[in-house]
Amino acid sequence: MSAFSFFFTLLLLSLCSSPALSAPSLDKQSLLAFLSSVPHSSRLRWDPSFSPCSWVGVLCDPSNSSVLSLRLPGAGLLGPIPPATLGRLSSLRVLSLRSNRISSPLPPDLSNLTHLRSLYLQHNNLSGGFPDSLLSLSALSHLDLSSNRFSGPLPSGLANLTKLTRLYLQDNDFSGSLPSIDVTGSITSLNVSNNALNGSIPDTLSKFPSSAFAGNLALCGSPLPSCNPSPPPGTNSKKLSTAAIVGIIVGSVLAFLLLLVILLLCLGKWKRRPVQPPKAVAAGVRSNPSAEAGTSSSKDDITGGSVEAAERNKLVFLEGGVYSFDLEDLLRASAEVLGKGSIGTSYKAVLEEGTTVVVKRVKEVVVGRKEFESQMEVLGRIGNRHENVLGLRAYYYSKAEKLLVSDYLPAGSLSVLLHGSRGSGRTPLDWDSRLKIAICTGRGLVHLHTSGKIAHGNIKSSNILLRADHVACVSDYGLNPLLGTATSPNRVAGYRAPEVVETRKVTLQSDVYSFGVLLLELLTGKSPNQVSFGEEGINLPRWVQSVVREEWTAEVFDVELMRCQNIAEEMVQLLQIAMSCVAIAPDQRPAMVEVVRMIEEMNRGEKNEGLRQSSDDPSRESEGQTPPTRPVDRISP
Ligand SMILES: *[C@@H]1O[C@H](CO)[C@@H](O)[C@H](O)[C@H]1NC(C)=O
Numbered sequence: 297m298s299a300f301s302f303f304f305t306l307l308l309l310s311l312c313s314s315p316a317l318s319a320p321s322l323d324k325q326s327l328l329a330f331l332s333s334v335p336h337s338s339r340l341r342w343d344p345s346f347s348p349c350s351w352v353g354v355l356c357d358p359s360n361s362s363v364l365s366l367r368l369p370g371a372g373l374l375g376p377i378p379p380a381t382l383g384r385l386s387s388l389r390v391l392s393l394r395s396n397r398i399s400s401p402l403p404p405d406l407s408n409l410t411h412l413r414s415l416y417l418q419h420n421n422l423s424g425g426f427p428d429s430l431l432s433l434s435a436l437s438h439l440d441l442s443s444n445r446f447s448g449p450l451p452s453g454l455a456n457l458t459k460l461t462r463l464y465l466q467d468n469d470f471s472g473s474l475p476s477i478d479v480t481g482s483i484t485s486l487n488v489s490n491n492a493l494n495g496s497i498p499d500t501l502s503k504f505p506s507s508a509f510a511g512n513l514a515l516c517g518s519p520l521p522s523c524n525p526s527p528p529p530g531t532n533s534k535k536l537s538t539a540a541i542v543g544i545i546v547g548s549v550l551a552f553l554l555l556l557v558i559l560l561l562c563l564g565k566w567k568r569r570p571v572q573p574p575k576a577v578a579a580g581v582r583s584n585p586s587a588e589a590g591t592s593s594s595k596d597d598i599t600g601g602s603v604e605a606a607e608r609n610k611l612v613f614l615e616g617g618v619y620s621f622d623l624e625d626l627l628r629a630s631a632e633v634l635g636k637g638s639i640g641t642s643y644k645a646v647l648e649e650g651t652t653v654v655v656k657r658v659k660e661v662v663v664g665r666k667e668f669e670s671q672m673e674v675l676g677r678i679g680n681r682h683e684n685v686l687g688l689r690a691y692y693y694s695k696a697e698k699l700l701v702s703d704y705l706p707a708g709s710l711s712v713l714l715h716g717s718r719g720s721g722r723t724p725l726d727w728d729s730r731l732k733i734a735i736c737t738g739r740g741l742v743h744l745h746t747s748g749k750i751a752h753g754n755i756k757s758s759n760i761l762l763r764a765d766h767v768a769c770v771s772d773y774g775l776n777p778l779l780g781t782a783t784s785p786n787r788v789a790g791y792r793a794p795e796v797v798e799t800r801k802v803t804l805q806s807d808v809y810s811f812g813v814l815l816l817e818l819l820t821g822k823s824p825n826q827v828s829f830g831e832e833g834i835n836l837p838r839w840v841q842s843v844v845r846e847e848w849t850a851e852v853f854d855v856e857l858m859r860c861q862n863i864a865e866e867m868v869q870l871l872q873i874a875m876s877c878v879a880i881a882p883d884q885r886p887a888m889v890e891v892v893r894m895i896e897e898m899n900r901g902e903k904n905e906g907l908r909q910s911s912d913d914p915s916r917e918s919e920g921q922t923p924p925t926r927p928v929d930r931i932s933p
């Protein structure tokens with residue numbers, strides 16, 4: 297948290313300090329000239345009676361004699377940068393004007409910024425050819441022109457920028473061939489994806505991953521597929537290379553084998569289907585355990601134990617249940633494994649009448665029938681009453697088998713939505729949806745906490761399920777009292793509050809911690825279970841703290857969010873709330889109801905209509921939603 301107070305102290309200092317004695321007057325004039333001629337958000341005000349070193353977005357050298365950095369991300373800047381303004385900030389090291397609506401041309405006098413090390417112009421409306429003025433910025437180390445409308449060839453003069461370490465040109469319309477940019481090997485990060493480049497990739501650039509080159513017209517050569525010699529005129533240009541043919545043959549054979557295996561498995565399953573019900577157990581719910589050892593090809597089956605005496609063969613429906621089927625129907629249903637958790641496997645079961653439910657087989661239940669039943673009653677009563685809690689509909693208890701039946705939500709889990717098929721043309725989860733999911737989840741937890749003092753005990757993104765329109769609800773709650781202490785509570789380590797490791801008991805406060813981790817997951821796009829965290833004994837909260845402490849950088853936020861404009865303020869607010877939830881001491885964490893109130897208030901205004909404007913909607917700036925606070929940007933070395 298100290299990182300935050302430091303950050304805000306800085307912010308306050310830069311806002312409230314008195315005029316400096318040695319004002320860099322030339323820089324001041326240039327900055328004022330810039331702001332007076334470029335339309336911008338009304339929140340961005342520079343008071344001419346103060347030193348520019350005290351202005352928002354401006355950073356000076358220690359003696360306040362020159363401006364070193366100017367950062368105005370998402371400040372609603374509109375139109376071209378006029379000459380004789382920013383080009384005169386002769387000591388400038390960092391210029392960040394990303395996420396505005398700056399258009400071409402860039403002024404030629406930018407070439408006079410000979411000390412400039414970092415230039416961030418991504419997410420603007422720049423067009424035309426690669427700006428010549430940038431080619432003489434010999435100190436340039438970071439250049440980001442991504443997500444603009446630049447076109448035309450990339451100049452070979454880029455090779456003259458020998459200090460370049462990061463070059464981002466993706467999501468433009470550059471065409472022609474890729475020059476041999478990195479002659480000195482200084483570039484560590486490159487991205488030219490989603491342009492219209494063609495020809496072969498120079499050897500100097502083949503060390504970068506293929507995603508750095510993807511989405512171009514016709515780039516070829518390592519790391520992309522090799523360049524075929526162009527076909528002689530007249531021949532069929534669709535001719536396949538030998539490699540492709542071999543690939544296709546191998547692929548077909550593999551696919552055929554796979555099909556054969558699936559077919560055999562299905563046949564096996566079909567055979568195992570018992571002829572006469574009562575003891576029928578469909579799709580793996582088999583009638584006797586010995587069959588499991590013999591013919592089972594998969595251990596993912598709903599039940600291995602024998603179903604007990606007839607009168608016990610009863611599915612108990614809980615309050616608010618809407619279903620009318622019995623155990624027989626359930627066992628006859630076709631089942632499909634949804635997921636395997638530490639306390640059991642979940643199946644999607646489609647009943648013959650067409651109803652779909654989720655059946656969870658709970659292993660390791662240590663309590664007796666009575667306690668089990670009374671906990672089910674409680675969960676049924678509390679859980680079936682709130683939109684943001686997944687209803688528990690029925691349960692089944694026998695010595696050998698414990699089943700929980702709940703609604704099936706086809707939209708899947710937050711985990712899949714957030715981490716599924718990253719980097720392969722997925723639709724990014726936008727900021728508004730993430731906020732909505734955070735609020736829904738929070739409300740579901742508040743309901744559990746306040747109306748039943750039920751600790752959820754297993755908050756993680758794969759237990760946050762989605763209804764239509766990103767309405768989220770929590771599932772898999774309140775089961776810890778049924779399990780022995782041998783099963784580690786809050787089963788996924790990345791979400792587990794530190795005290796739970798020792799006490800082995802989940803509490804309302806440990807839920808708050810796990811919810812904080814979930815918020816960090818929404819903000820960073822990183823899964824708390826990532827191997828890279830676990831192996832080094834680092835968890836997501838500690839990783840975020842370390843990044844934030846070192847420097848206030850964009851690195852902490854999900855790259856997918858960098859596309860959204862004007863959300864920096866909200867992201868910082870949510871990050872603060874998340875950090876208060878993951879306080880080490882349980883009594884320092886806010887109560888769940890307080891957490892939700894903070895998130896809702898941060899979001900006030902739009903909430904009442906139930907409709908938030910898109911964060912990309914520029915009109916929000918005029919409502920003063922996004923003061924250009926300290927940038928969420930990389931800081932030059
Ligand atoms: C430089 O300016 C900042 C902001 O106005 C102020 O806090 C700081 O004391 C000044 N430093 C010097 C050496 O004047």
Ligand SMILES: *[C@@H]1O[C@H](CO)[C@@H](O)[C@H](O)[C@H]1NC(C)=O
Binds near residue numbers: 405407408
């Ligand atoms: C760069 O600065 C010099 C000296 O201030 C000036 O003469 C020159 O015109 C500037 N270059 C451009 C392209 O404006």
Ligand SMILES: *[C@@H]1O[C@H](CO)[C@@H](O)[C@H](O)[C@H]1NC(C)=O
Binds near residue numbers: 397
């Ligand atoms: C982008 O710039 C062009 C001129 O280059 C202008 O016509 C267009 O309106 C701008 N688009 C936006 C969204 O500002």
Ligand SMILES: *[C@@H]1O[C@H](CO)[C@@H](O)[C@H](O)[C@H]1NC(C)=O
Binds near residue numbers: 432453454456
């Ligand atoms: C790049 O450097 C070469 C040789 O040093 C020079 O001839 C060329 O004009 C430079 N290109 C640009 C665009 O500055």
Ligand SMILES: *[C@@H]1O[C@H](CO)[C@@H](O)[C@H](O)[C@H]1NC(C)=O
Binds near residue numbers: 494496
């Ligand atoms: C690349 O595209 C340009 C037009 O943008 C064309 O003139 C050139 O011949 C192409 N080069 C190759 C190698 O396909």
Ligand SMILES: *[C@@H]1O[C@H](CO)[C@@H](O)[C@H](O)[C@H]1NC(C)=O
Binds near residue numbers: 466467487488490
């Ligand atoms: C390059 O940018 C594209 C589009 O923004 C992204 O999908 C890809 O992961 C990036 N690749 C690298 C290596 O940065």
